[in-house]
Amino acid sequence: MTLERVPTGIPGFDELCEGGLLRDRTYLVSGTSGSGKTVFAMQYIVNGIVTYNEPGIFVATEERPQHIREHFSVFGWELEKYEDENMLAIVDATSTKIGLPSDERYIDVRPFDTRSLIDQMITIQDEIGAERAALDSTTAIGFSVQDPARFRVELLKIATTMEILGLTSLLTCEIVDAAGDKISRFGVENFVTEGTIVLYYTRSENVRVRSLEIFKLRGSNHSKKIHPFEIMENGIVVHSREEVYSEI
Ligand SMILES: Nc1ncnc2c1ncn2[C@@H]1O[C@H](COP(=O)(O)OP(=O)(O)O)[C@@H](O)[C@H]1O
Ligand SMILES: [Mg+2]
Structure with a gap:
């Protein structure tokens, strides 16, 4: 049996x-702050839309959607256009958290509620x-x-819902120290x-x-x-034929 692959x-x-x-x-997708998690996640979504004709959902819990649209326009990603074409939905799970009004189309309630996020999806x-x-x-x-x-149970509910909805998904996770062996923040995300x-x-x-x-x-x-x-002008480029060796 060959399993179907979703190219990033x-x-x-x-x-x-x-x-x-x-x-x-x-x-x-784990990494310290600034390691490129948000770029990686959005590039995966944008490539789905532009290259593979697969609509995408981006749930933003840390950056306001308007900032996301602006930041990623420098990579040539026209998020607003994809939204207008019904190819992209950005869920604003940030504004209500900090008590700000939001005029976004998709808003998640606060305090965080898995049921509401699932209903939204x-x-x-x-x-x-x-x-x-x-x-x-x-995080x-x-x-x-x-x-x-x-948290593990809530994440499991979210991940399972995404799978049942037919979504191939990336969850980002901000770790504190990449030098250690810890690949997730709360030690449960990877499960x-x-x-x-x-x-x-x-x-x-x-x-x-x-x-x-x-x-x-x-x-x-x-x-x-x-x-x-590297993060280049059009996003991430991985040097797949090169390796990084640790300095001993
Ligand atoms: N247009 C760009 N060109 C090159 N590097 C960029 C560009 N935009 C962002 N970056 C790099 O990406 C980093 C942010 O990556 P991001 O995905 O937001 O990190 P994380 O989500 O892991 O905290 C910035 O600190 C910067 O170094
Ligand atoms: Mg980020």
């Missing part, structure tokens, strides 16, 4: 994992028929839920996902270097190496 379309990435992610599965599914989703980030939800055991991609932003002498590792990817014979990547 991120240059250099899909060849590290037999052509892409497995359809209807949920994956974790079902509504969006009826409207745009998405194939891909990104939740950026799980904000983890802080609002607080108890790790409950509800089928795979984990870790983004590193490490200092080497007086420069910072970006690299990426496919830590786990169930059902895939993936690269076990750490590959450098």
